[in-house]
Amino acid sequence: MRYCFALDLVDDPVLIAEYEKYHEKLRPEIEESIRTAGITEMEIYRIGNRLYMIMETDETFSFDKKAEMDAENPKVQEWENLMWTYQQALPMAKPGEKWLLMKNIFKL
Template identity: 75%
Template sequence: MNRYCLALDLIDDPTLIRQYEYYHQNGWPEIKASILDAGILNMEIYRIGNRLFMIMDTDASFSFEKKAAMDAANPKVQEWETLMWTYQQSLPQAKPGEKWLLMDKIFQL
């Protein structure tokens, strides 16, 4: 199993943040299926203020390239991503079009 940690910001607006949380607490079944089909065993998203932190535990079949290709071919995932982008904003160090950025592990006990 591999673990990945990623970060992203939300637009700093309380109404938009509530809407974003609502969508994630009432997720679309097609999105959950696409996550599992990509080899993601567990996914958690945490928030403080407008900063999001995602933890993904994956099996050996997972790759970011495979997930991106699967997502590009899935109209429902594209619809979800377009909707989510109305709430999200890139981190300052992101390249154009980048959303979730992979974090570097700097400590483990």
Template identity: 70%
Template structure:
């Protein structure tokens, strides 16, 4: 198992934030399938203000580059991504077109 943490911002609009969260109470079944099919075994999104953090647990078959290719060729995923972009905004230091950005682990504590 591997774990990844990613960040992205939402637009600072309470109505849009509420709509975004409503979509995530029951994501489209096609989106859920593509997530699990890619090797992601668990995904959680947390929010404070407009900042979101996604934590993903994956099996050994997962690859960001492989998922990007599969997603780019899936019309339903593209429809979902286009819809979600209505609510999302890139982090200030993101490159053009970059959405969820991989975070660097800087601390870990285990008992």
């Protein structure tokens, strides 16, 4: 299954550069948590301060399972807290929401 998400970064060139640097070589424990959840591929694209993430999953993936795994993993929590210093919620996000799932409106 493919999922697409959007999120904004704080609109500061220095912070954006730092954020990108963190993603050049992902921490092994973060990559492991992603793969263990059933995520087979993940890409993040940026234009300006807006991010788009495309995530491919296998049949074992579920959002609830991923959220539970993340909540129980101190390394993931540390990573998420660090990334939140660079990220900002989209205007339509509810309190505490980060990456928002996008609706597919066209496929060729």
